Amino acid sequence: MIEKEDPVISEEEAAQYDRQIRLWGLDAQKRLRGSRVLLAGLGGLGAEVAKNLILAGVKGLTLLDHEQVSEESCRAQFLAPVTAQGQNRAQASLERAQNLNPMVEVHADMDRVEDKSDEFFLQFDAICLTGCSRDLMVRVDQLCFQNNIKVFCGDVYGYYGYMFCNLGQEYHYIEEKPKVVKPSGDSKDGPEPKRAKVDPNETTVVKKTVRFCTLKEALEVDWRSEKARAALKRTPLDYFLLLGMESQKKIQKISRNSERATIVTEHDKTMEVLHYSYV
Structure with a gap:
């Protein structure tokens, strides 16, 4: 992975991302702002993922797709215009994707994801694979697991779809829970409470760690x-x-x-x- 600089949120970015900073905090937004993401596959699912990543405010997003825009893909996704039929799908999606948020560096790559070397994937902080083969997903997931790169895989089949994520061997997170008020033994008026009560007005933060398995382990x-x-x-x-x-x-x-x-x-x-x- 490339060395990361400490991201700085400008006043313009703070205004742009005000609502989500209020939701998940400034530190989380800084981590987003310093992240470079690869998205493979610009079908219907890929276009939706691209939109969400760009609006969230990552540092850079690379759109990787070797397929051409077809009438079907124009109906399935909103980034490639109808007039772009026959053009490369990543390149055709670039302009509308970039217009969603000029603060994000959006790039198009027209190569086949299967032809990319291991070194190519190591320059990213997170990789999203949509509509890819099982063999490719297993290969990329194994590589990223060894190099602490986050991986997300998904596809859609009509009304059904799946998502697999691998956030590493030790993923730390915090969970906010309602505070439990223990019964006090000092009460002299009436019987003592027998059970602890949950106070909905107060919360406590619990630190947790979880280990994600590889896709290969899950499939085997x-x-x-x-x-x-x-x-x-x-x-x-x-x-x-x-x-x-x-x-x-x-x-x-x-x-x-x-x-x-x-x-x-x-x-x-x-x-x-x-x-x-x-x-």
């Missing part, structure tokens, strides 16, 4: 094992439906019989687990 869970099946009731059925859709999409793209057989086996395992979860 054998849901037919006894331990994993015990967790099926807490796992939404949509998760397995999305796995099945992803496998089906991959099957349709592969022509070699050996690779197709492997993916079909994975697909069948997913459907088998889905059957178990219904029973």
